Amino acid sequence: MPRLGSRHGTSPFIWCAAIICAIISVAVIIGGIVIFVGYMVIHPRVPIISVSDAHLNLLKYDIVGVLQTEIRIVIRAENDNAKAHALFDKTEFKLIYEGKTIAYLRQDEFEVNKERSVYSEYTVQSYPIPLNPTMMQAIDYAVKQDVITFELKGGSKTRWRVGPLGSVKFDCSLSCDLRFRPSDHSYIPSPCTSAHKH
Incomplete structure (x- = not known):
């Protein structure tokens, strides 16, 4: 008589691996639901x-064509959230004149509490900047018009601290003009806020 082939059951190791995978999958799904529900409840503002x-x-600046500047800039970090702290990280800005970067502004990570603002003051001094003929004409014109314009570009990585619910990350970016009067060195205020401001 022919022998029947023996039948082998599923290995206990495979069963354990399947159970562990199922548990992890359920945990991930539950965690996602919890974070989503928490976000909808807290609904923090950017x-x-x-x-x-x-x-x-x-x-x-001199007749040789070398420009030197020193500018004080106060940046406000605002957290309108009533239920979540906000962390600002990798904060960096470039100060630009006539398309040329003349200085950098950087700051380490910092936290802004619920419904609070933090003011950071930067005093940036540019290195001596050689001016080409076009830039010389631009600065001469600015002095005559008594308005000189610099560009400020950059931003910060932000995230909300919402306890055990996890965190949500956003980029806050600035791209605007800073205008001053060379006659008295005063700042001409104009709107300059991050792209997420509504």
């Missing part, structure tokens, strides 16, 4: 960065 104040401390 943090905002803006220029609060500025001052042209120094504006110096």
Whole structure:
């Protein structure tokens, strides 16, 4: 008589692996639901960065065509959320004149509490900047018109701290003009807020 082939059951190791995978899958699904529900309940607003104040401390250029500046800029980090703290990280801005980057503004990670604002003051001094003929004409014109314009570009990585519910990340970015009067070095206020401001 022919022998029947023996039948082997599923290995206990495979059963354990399947059970563990199922448990992990359920945990991930539940975690996602909890984070989603928590977000809908807390519904935090996107943090905002803006220029609060500025001052042209120094504006110096000579007939050789070398420009030196020193500008004080106050950046406001605003957290309108009533139920969540906000963390700002990798905060960096570039100060630009006539398309040329003349200085960088950087800050380490910091936290803004619920419904609070933090003001950060930067005093940036540019290195001596050689001016080409076009830039010389631009600065001469600015002095005659008594308005000189610099560009400020950059931003910060932000995230909400919502306890055990996890965190949500956003980019807050600025791209605006800073205008000053060379005659008295005063700042001409104008809206300069992050793209997420509504």
